[in-house]
Amino acid sequence: MPDETPGELRAWQEKLRTQFPIVTAHPDLAYLDSAATSQKPRAVLEAVGTYLTTSNANAGRGTYPWANRTTELVERTRRRIKEFLGDPRPEHSAVHFTSGTTEGLRTVARDWLVPYLEDGDEILVPFTDHRANLDPWLEAQRLLAERGTDVRVRALPVQEASGEYDHRALAAVTGPRTRFVAATHVHHVYGGDMNVHRLRAAVGPDVPICLDAAQSVGHLPVRVDDPALDVDFVVFSGHKAMALPGTGAVWARNTRGPALRPGGWQGTPNTVGIVSLLAALDWLQEADPARIDRHVTRLATRLTDRLGRLEAYDVRGCPASLTADSALPEAQRRHGIVTFRHRDIPADDLGFILYRHGFMVRADTLCQAGADEDGGSVRVSLHVHNTEEEIDRLLAVLDSLE
Numbered sequence: 014m015p016d017e018t019p020g021e022l023r024a025w026q027e028k029l030r031t032q033f034p035i036v037t038a039h040p041d042l043a044y045l046d047s048a049a050t051s052q053k054p055r056a057v058l059e060a061v062g063t064y065l066t067t068s069n070a071n072a073g074r075g076t077y078p079w080a081n082r083t084t085e086l087v088e089r090t091r092r093r094i095k096e097f098l099g100d101p102r103p104e105h106s107a108v109h110f111t112s113g114t115t116e117g118l119r120t121v122a123r124d125w126l127v128p129y130l131e132d133g134d135e136i137l138v139p140f141t142d143h144r145a146n147l148d149p150w151l152e153a154q155r156l157l158a159e160r161g162t163d164v165r166v167r168a169l170p171v172q173e174a175s176g177e178y179d180h181r182a183l184a185a186v187t188g189p190r191t192r193f194v195a196a197t198h199v200h201h202v203y204g205g206d207m208n209v210h211r212l213r214a215a216v217g218p219d220v221p222i223c224l225d226a227a228q229s230v231g232h233l234p235v236r237v238d239d240p241a242l243d244v245d246f247v248v249f250s251g252h253k254a255m256a257l258p259g260t261g262a263v264w265a266r267n268t269r270g271p272a273l274r275p276g277g278w279q280g281t282p283n284t285v286g287i288v289s290l291l292a293a294l295d296w297l298q299e300a301d302p303a304r305i306d307r308h309v310t311r312l313a314t315r316l317t318d319r320l321g322r323l324e325a326y327d328v329r330g331c332p333a334s335l336t337a338d339s340a341l342p343e344a345q346r347r348h349g350i351v352t353f354r355h356r357d358i359p360a361d362d363l364g365f366i367l368y369r370h371g372f373m374v375r376a377d378t379l380c381q382a383g384a385d386e387d388g389g390s391v392r393v394s395l396h397v398h399n400t401e402e403e404i405d406r407l408l409a410v411l412d413s414l415e
Contacts, residue, residue: 048394060292204350260286309349360389
C-alpha cells in the first residue's frame, strides 16, 4: 500500500501494537532492541501453548496421532519458509532447522563449504559485519588446512564512512578462483541494505552466495525469486523474527554446487520453536513485511534526522541517510537500526542512563568483527510495535545530555 496516508499507517500500527502482551503490559517502557531479539505477538504465544497442551510429542519417531501431528507441523514449517521467501523452485531447495543464524552459518561452512572447496580456491567474506558471519569461514579454512588444502580467505571491501560493501573495489578481490561469497543482507550496526545484487554482478552467475539474513527476515520482505537477491543460502534466526529463542533455519537453493546435506545424526528437533516459527511467519505475512519496513524506516529516519543535528552525538553509518530529505531512495535508508556514540559519555553508561528513563537499548561493541573492545556504541533497533512518541521521548532525553 505505497499510497497509504499517515493516518492509515498509524491505525494499522496501533492495531498491531496491541497484539504484543509484553509491550502493552509495560506502557512506561520502550523496547528498542529488536535487532537482538524480537518481542512475540499473542498469536505466537497462543500457538505454542496450544501445541504444548494438545499434541506435544517427538517428530519423525512415532506413529501415534500426537507424533504424526508434530511431524506434519515440522514439514509444514519447511514449506512455509519456502513460501515466505518466495522460493521459485521449492521442489529443488531444502530447509534445515538450526538454533539460529550462528549455527546456520556454521552448518553451511562445515557441512557444505569444506567438502566443496579445493586447493587454491578463494572465498570472499565480510570482516566488519557480525562475527557470526566471519568466524565460521575462518574455521572452514583451518579445517581445510589440516587436510592439506590451502584456501585463501579474502575480505569483502567496505566503504569506511558507511560500512557498506564497496562495489567499486570488488573487481580487485575477485577472480577465476573465487568459489564462494558470504554476505550480510542488512547490517546489524549500520542498518543499511548491503546491496547483494552488486556482489552477484561482480562474481558472475556461477559463484554460490550465502546470505546472513538475521536482520532482514521478519523485518522487511526477503524474496529469493527477486533477481536482486540471487543467493544460494538464506540463514536466519527465529528469535529475531518473532519466534522463540533457539530456533533458526538455513534455506538452500541447491542449484549451484552440491545440495546441502548437514552431517551427523540430527537428533530431536526443537519442535516447540518450530511451531512458534510457523505461527510467526503466518503473523508476519498477514501484517505485511513491506508495511513493517516502511513503518520502521520512517521511525529510523525521524531519529537520525534529529539526532544528526545534536553536536554531542556521532551517528554511525552512511552520512547521507541522516536527513529526512535525503536524496537516497527509501530502500537505502536505515532499516530500523540506528547506532550512535556520545562524544563524552561511554556507551555502557549511556545505556544505563537511557534505561532509567524507560528505554531498553543495546550498548556495547555489538558483536561486530574487528570492533574495538574498549569502545562501544548505543544501538536503537525498531519494530512494528514502536511509535513516533517513543522516538520523540528518546530524542528529548538524548537532547538533555548534550
